[in-house]
Amino acid sequence: MVNDVEDDDPCPKPVGRNSVFYYGVGHMLNDITAACWFTYLLLFLTEIGLSPRDAAIIMLAGQIADGFATVFAGELDMVKLCDRKIYATRLLVAKRFGLSEDLGIDRFGHFKVWHGAGSILAAISFSSVFGGCFPCKFLASRSPIIETISYSTSAAIFNVGWAATQVSHMSMVNCISLNSTSRVVMTSCRNAFTMVANLSLYAVALVVFSTTKATTHSDIENQYHWIAYTSIFIGCCFVGIFHLGTKEPRLKIHVHGTSYARMSWAYWFKKVLYYQVGLVYMLTRLAQNVSQAYLAFYVIEDLQMAKSAKALVPAIIYISSFIVSIIMQEMSWTGQRLKAYYCAGGVLWVFCGTSIIFLPRSFSAFMYVISVFIGIANTPMTVTGVSMQSVLVGSDLNGCAFVYGSLSFLDKVSCGLAVFVLQSFQRSSPRSQETLSTEYISVTRYGFGLLPAVCSLTGMGITYTMKLRTPHSKSLMEPLLLD
Numbered sequence: 508m509v510n511d512v513e514d515d516d517p518c519p520k521p522v523g524r525n526s527v528f529y530y531g532v533g534h535m536l537n538d539i540t541a542a543c544w545f546t547y548l549l550l551f552l553t554e555i556g557l558s559p560r561d562a563a564i565i566m567l568a569g570q571i572a573d574g575f576a577t578v579f580a581g582e583l584d585m586v587k588l589c590d591r592k593i594y595a596t597r598l599l600v601a602k603r604f605g606l607s608e609d610l611g612i613d614r615f616g617h618f619k620v621w622h623g624a625g626s627i628l629a630a631i632s633f634s635s636v637f638g639g640c641f642p643c644k645f646l647a648s649r650s651p652i653i654e655t656i657s658y659s660t661s662a663a664i665f666n667v668g669w670a671a672t673q674v675s676h677m678s679m680v681n682c683i684s685l686n687s688t689s690r691v692v693m694t695s696c697r698n699a700f701t702m703v704a705n706l707s708l709y710a711v712a713l714v715v716f717s718t719t720k721a722t723t724h725s726d727i728e729n730q731y732h733w734i735a736y737t738s739i740f741i742g743c744c745f746v747g748i749f750h751l752g753t754k755e756p757r758l759k760i761h762v763h764g765t766s767y768a769r770m771s772w773a774y775w776f777k778k779v780l781y782y783q784v785g786l787v788y789m790l791t792r793l794a795q796n797v798s799q800a801y802l803a804f805y806v807i808e809d810l811q812m813a814k815s816a817k818a819l820v821p822a823i824i825y826i827s828s829f830i831v832s833i834i835m836q837e838m839s840w841t842g843q844r845l846k847a848y849y850c851a852g853g854v855l856w857v858f859c860g861t862s863i864i865f866l867p868r869s870f871s872a873f874m875y876v877i878s879v880f881i882g883i884a885n886t887p888m889t890v891t892g893v894s895m896q897s898v899l900v901g902s903d904l905n906g907c908a909f910v911y912g913s914l915s916f917l918d919k920v921s922c923g924l925a926v927f928v929l930q931s932f933q934r935s936s937p938r939s940q941e942t943l944s945t946e947y948i949s950v951t952r953y954g955f956g957l958l959p960a961v962c963s964l965t966g967m968g969i970t971y972t973m974k975l976r977t978p979h980s981k982s983l984m985e986p987l988l989l990d
Contacts, residue, residue, distance in 0.1 A: 537676075540739070543708055547712070554721075567926065576669075577916050624671060629669045635661035637732060640658065679753075698886060709822035780975075784914070786969050787892055788893070793958065798954070804955075808951060811871070824878045828885050842898065842975025848890075856888070898976070929954045933950045
């Protein structure tokens with residue numbers, strides 16, 4: 508009977524609007540804390556007196572912990588219950604014997620346990636990342652070494668919880684639906700709520716930076732305390748909605764004692780597409796995360812814009828991304844279309860990066876225009892980059908956690924190393940007026956402009972060589988997130 512089920516439904520039905528919505532909000536806590544992490548961590552640490560190199564060490568510690576925790580989470584067999592053959596057999600048995608459609612659907616299944624535990628750990632530890640150096644207060648000392656160790660520990664713990672939440676949430680998309688278009692739609696919905704999370708963060712930051720003055724060390728810490736604690740509260744509210752609304756498939760029926768072994772690493776290492784998708788995903792995340800880390804430095808130090816610009820400029824980026832993400836949800840997807848949209852986003856990033864490198868301070872207002880195009884470029888690159896992973900996984904669901912975990916490892920570690928290298932060349936003190944000539948290109952411009960442009964260009968070249976095969980899938984029956 509198992510063999511008969513294999514091709515029983517070659518075109519699975521698309522998921523409904525509610526399922527897409529509940530899945531999409533499940534990453535809000537991770538998204539809003541990650542936005543705060545990449546946008547303001549380096550700025551916060553340097554403003555309270557740490558050197559650029561020490562600040563980079565703290566971020567690197569968090570990124571390395573995140574990378575290893577992601578692989579570990581992916582290897583804990585979290586997707587064993589989502590084997591496609593058992594799932595199809597279960598549905599056929601339910602259908603033939605007139606059982607309820609909700610058979611085996613658990614509101615708190617295996618993935619959601621990891622998701623919930625990771626969210627709790629991330630929320631608690633993130634408050635310590637921006638909450639000040641507790642050992643310094645206990646020892647009555649503000650030694651740079653003690654501060655670096657304290658913040659590095661909090662950053663590592665936060666990223667462990669973050670990784671558990673990310674892997675469980677990303678892996679769920681392949682268990683909720685076998686429809687390739689629905690998978691892209693859920694990814695796009697998640698990306699749309701990533702924009703909501705980021706906009707929420709920058710709205711809070713804009714209010715804080717506009718209404719409070721940071722004249723002392725304590726004032727600076729209080730500003731970021733408010734931003735971090737408010738972000739945690741907003742993210743936790745949406746995590747609650749996700750857990751109450753999402754129904755996770757849980758497999759209970761085993762036919763004729765059949766069991767399926769999980770796929771070994773060697774299975775994926777033999778696939779050329781695994782390396783291609785991995786490099787494209789890593790380059791995409793490098794372009795977006797490193798540029799986000801240096802955005803605030805760029806608008807404040809290089810362009811010397813108003814303090815509110817370090818919240819307003821990223822907000823414009825994510826408003827643009829949010830609008831494009833909603834539009835992309837109404838599309839049906841093929842391998843060629845994934846490649847085309849990724850390259851379109853890459854071309855935009857190359858032009859934006861070039862503009863950022865050579866933009867003079869006298870034309871700083873033009874940064875608002877550039878930020879619109881950065882937002883437009885980010886969405887197709889993010890959605891298609893993640894969706895390429897779903898194409899790679901296909902119906903091999905009992906190995907999807909390893910794929911997501913290993914590729915995320917590349918993302919996290921490469922980002923931490925890139926920031927560390929760039930910060931090693933960053934000056935601890937503000938540049939003098941003489942060095943700010945038109946011939947001078949700062950490290951910030953390399954991080955915010957050159958690196959993302961090079962990563963995007965390289966990703967486009969790799970994407971062009973890919974052979975993406977997506978099964979024919981039905982179009983969505985109704986629009987999502989829109990009435």
